[in-house]
Amino acid sequence: MISKVETVIRQIQEGSEEPVCAYLYDLAGIQEQVRQMLQHMPQHTSLFYAIKANPDPRIIEALLPWVKGFEVASIGELLKVRRISVQVPILFGGPGKKEAELEQALEHRVTLLHVESLLELRRLIAIAKRKKQVASILLRINLRSSTLPRTKIVMGGGPSPFGLDEEWVEQAIQIIREEGAGAVHLRGFHFHSLSNNTDARLHAEMIDLYLNKVKAWQDAYGIQVDVVNAGGGFGVTYDGSPGFDWPLFTSLLKQSEARKQLDGVQLYFEPGRILVADHGYYATEVTDIKVSHGEQFAVIRGGTHHNRLPASWGHNHPFHVMATEHWAHSYARPEVKQSEVHIVGELCTPKDRMHSNAEVELLRVGDIVVFEKSGAYCWTISHHDFLGHPHPAFHYLTEGNDHVNSDEAFQSASR
Incomplete structure (x- = not known):
């Protein structure tokens, strides 16, 4: 090359x-990398591209036939994807979604909205009722755990503007049942605790932690979970040291007992850097x-x-x-x-x-x-x-x- x-x-x-x-x-190189990554992935797992890593329209266009869809963090990013495809699935995250953005997300048929606060949840319920639409959502959860891998960029496991602390899960589900009936559909949970992690074994352990939490919530609150979005955070190195071992990571996923306990649940990943860097x-x-x-x-x-x-x-x-x-x-x-x-x-x-x-x-x-x-x-x-x-x-x-x-x-x- x-x-x-x-x-x-x-x-x-x-x-x-x-x-x-x-x-x-190198668009052909990006496509080949994704093709190889997909070969290693177990059943019921999917790749979305987080376009924040590089939202160049030609890269989005090149990835369109290969990824399940795209993750966006603003209306600007959402519209970039929709200019390429009006049908491709889109996941919409970000801690500061404004009312106008939530409205546009529904208008542009976002597949899943990642809800990051109780206020955002109530805003979305009110908007969906007014527009007579049903919004499919994942609750983004910030776990209280010291077992998460530590990287240069940490987004969960401690005080953070991202997501709901896990002790708010029960209240969020109660709001959905009491206020959001017919307006929001809880499909599952979203986690994104770190960025640029290069330890595949620790990453697999983190996914098991996510899945065990979801299984416990599913049993405790009597909810049906269809999707767990485990985020991205797969690392790339710039000093010549080994990067993220994707084959090892996916082999550990295939062996995961936690994943087997949630048999049939779709496990989403939304990498950015590792696809294009x-x-x-x-x-x-x-x-x-x-x-x-x-x-x-x-x-x-x-x-x-x-x-x-x-x-x-x-x-x-x-x-x-x-x-x-x-x-x-x-x-x-x-x-x-x-x-x-x-x-x-x-x-x-x-x-x-x-x-x-x-x-x-x-x-x-x-x-x-x-x-x-x-x-x-x-x-x-x-x-x-x-x-x-x-x-x-x-x-x-x-x-x-x-x-x-x-x-x-x-x-x-x-x-």
Whole structure:
């Protein structure tokens, strides 16, 4: 795949006098990854794509034939999916749904709404009654448990704006029975306790914890559970260490006694990062190399305003150098040879840094730095318009040697 990416990058460089600055998304690679993941999944389990990881319409379009549906966290995300498909199942989460959003969710036929508070539940009941519709819901639960895996981003198991504390389950069910009859249909429960967990065994244990809780509530309150949404949180690493072991995780699911006790209940997962992170590349041209106080800096055309993930997470982003002979000047071409260099962006802030103390064999002005693993939470979480620099181009790699640029992709996604 790297050779295919570099071929496209060379075409970009040869076709413009401006320094290269582009995202490249391998749509075929995303589809193949999902296909392989599905092969390992047990019966009565389904994959939804959490589009917050990367809501690019071409990625949604590429995943449409492969995933069960999409998870969204705003009306803006919901409408992006509906522009691609008016039928595909949608799960709608988020801790701050406004009344207008709940109304639009019903209008756009959201499959399941994740209810995150008692107030939100009552709001939804009132809206559904007024619209004479039935809203299918999952109660999102924040468990009180010290046994949950601990990761860099923890969303449950302690004080959190996400979901209902588990001691409110009984009251929520009572509200549904007494106030929500004919307006809401409780289909089950939703859990999303952490993000970017790389321990497959701990993740499987966490799913067992979820399922055991659901079985206890089902028995205690006499409810019928159809769906348990176990969220996402499957980790990707950026330092070369092993990522999430999906085959191991799914093999443990198949052996799970807790899952067998809820025989026939659909188990949903809504991953984002693990589906797309490895299939995105951010390519930027080196525009200057300088020495300051004995340290070397390579300035790129781009930076954290395009790819904020390394600054947000405090890591050095993985990259490789693509050498080019792009130098048409009579004066010397600056370079770093067999040395360390800081790779920084074009913004006038010291926080605009993609990689510190990077060891390179050779890096020259005009070479391209290709930041790998740039498919998730890179472009869309970035402060694109800070200082007004031009946005990167977007290119999409499909089967064979084909690729389309952002203009062609926009036309395709808008059809």
